[in-house]
């Protein structure tokens with residue numbers, strides 16, 4: 048499995064989870080985000096994901112995703128792809144740079160738990 052396969056499979060799993068909830072504004076927003084990420088072309092190659100996580104890991108979290116945005120911009124990732132990466136991180140529970148490591152990293156690097 049590649050990171051891109053893991054991300055796709057985990058996005059599908061997240062969609063199934065959100066679809067099982069009572070619909071409200073938060074649920075709808077989450078589903079819009081997930082569907083946007085599923086339809087967008089893979090924003091980063093596996094090598095880029097690896098490099099991104101490595102660079103982000105040595106930064107201090109400012110309780111937002113500013114560090115993630117900065118690293119991606121430094122890598123020359125276009126803004127539309129940065130938006131897709133942020134949706135992916137948030138879908139996997141990464142709402143700030145340290146949560147990327149607490150929650151999102153396993154959904155990026157590991158296959159769907161069965």
Ligand SMILES: [Zn+2]
Nearest residue numbers: 108110143145
């Ligand atoms: Zn944080």
